Amino acid sequence: MEIEDTIQPLCRALNIQLVELPRSSSDGGNIIKQATPKLQDALVARNLALAEDKGLDILTTCASSHAIMCNTAQDMERDPVYASQINNLIARTSRIEYSGESKSWHLLHYLVEEIGLDKIRNAVKNPLNMNIAGYYGPDMQHEGACGNDDPFMPTYMEQLIEALGGKAIDYESKCQSVGSPSILSLEDTSLSMTAAVLSDAIESGADLVVSACTISHINLDSYQSKAGRVSGKSTTVPVCHLSEIVAFALGFYPDRLAQLRTRVRLIGS
Structure with missing residues (x-):
């Protein structure tokens, strides 16, 4: 609740436009991966594909979630055969595929690299x-x-x-x-x-x-x-x-x- 309360005004103040991502799901939290890695990667790739379909990246406040998305994107980029298998899964269920265009940003990295510390300092x-x-x-x-x-x-x-x-x-x-x-x-x-x-x-x-x-x-x-x-x-x-x-x-x-x-x-x- 605290994160939802604070992320919205924070982003408005720094001119970050947040767009809801309908139909997105859990990323598996590295719990599903212990039993079925491919299922977790499919969940993550589907979320990234939904963002990609809108021409957007994903902004997250969670280091674990960010790392999970980055790992899936890297695995698919390194192994085209595996990427094809994952995309076949999500294409059957959601009629979308992930091509690697969209990426995950953690809030920390976005603030420092994209917004800039000077702008933040001046807004305090x-x-x-x-x-x-x-x-x-x-x-x-x-x-x-x-x-x-x-x-x-x-x-x-x-x-x-x-x-x-x-x-x-x-x-x-x-x-x-x-x-x-x-x-x-x-x-x-x-x-x-x-x-x-x-x-x-x-x-x-x-x-x-x-x-x-x-x-x-x-x-x-x-x-x-x-x-x-x-x-x-x-x-x-x-x-x-x-x-x-x-x-x-x-x-x-x-x-x-x-x-x-x-x-x-x-x-x-």
């Missing part, structure tokens, strides 16, 4: 003025999915945080997995991985963690107390999604930003 109405640790996660940190950022030592999140008036906190675990969606089957392991990321951010001086992945966000936010109990580490820190802090800094939902600042002060005191 409520500077964040907090110590903020960005969480990338591992999924989109490889060539073809991380835009022009460094896959091993990314800086886009830190650059964006600074442009929004925050102080970017660098920490070692920012690309480390938190075990999503293994929380459903290997809970203690996933919670320990989550605790490692949160405690590292806290020890590095973060007042707030900002996530670029909606799936990992669940672990970092909803499960952080349980992760602390399982690991014995300090894990209590406010967690926001990237779209939220951008919208807040651009002047939207000032009441929510005020509540966030209060949480930061209370937890840090």
Whole structure:
């Protein structure tokens, strides 16, 4: 709900025109892929083909979803025979094919590369003025999915945080997995991985963690107390999604930003 609330005004403020994609579906979340990789690739290729049919790229707020789309597009580009098999599947069900024209953008990469940090900096109405640790996660940190950022030592999140008036906190675990969606089957392991990321951010001086992945966000936010109990580490820190802090800094939902600042002060005191 927070992402839906914030992505719309954020995009309007930066002149990004969002177009709904009717008939689109789940991308399988790398869960379906464990049993039937071809089915997941067909789901992804179908979504990309629907966007392609409109002459559009896809913009996503989720690092996992972005990586899934990039991986499918790369696999189809590298293997024409496999691409033909996938296109035959989606042609039978939806009468469309994916030719590789449309691509996925993660919100982070689009803001930095297409909109530009100067434009964003000039649009800021409520500077964040907090110590903020960005969480990338591992999924989109490889060539073809991380835009022009460094896959091993990314800086886009830190650059964006600074442009929004925050102080970017660098920490070692920012690309480390938190075990999503293994929380459903290997809970203690996933919670320990989550605790490692949160405690590292806290020890590095973060007042707030900002996530670029909606799936990992669940672990970092909803499960952080349980992760602390399982690991014995300090894990209590406010967690926001990237779209939220951008919208807040651009002047939207000032009441929510005020509540966030209060949480930061209370937890840090």
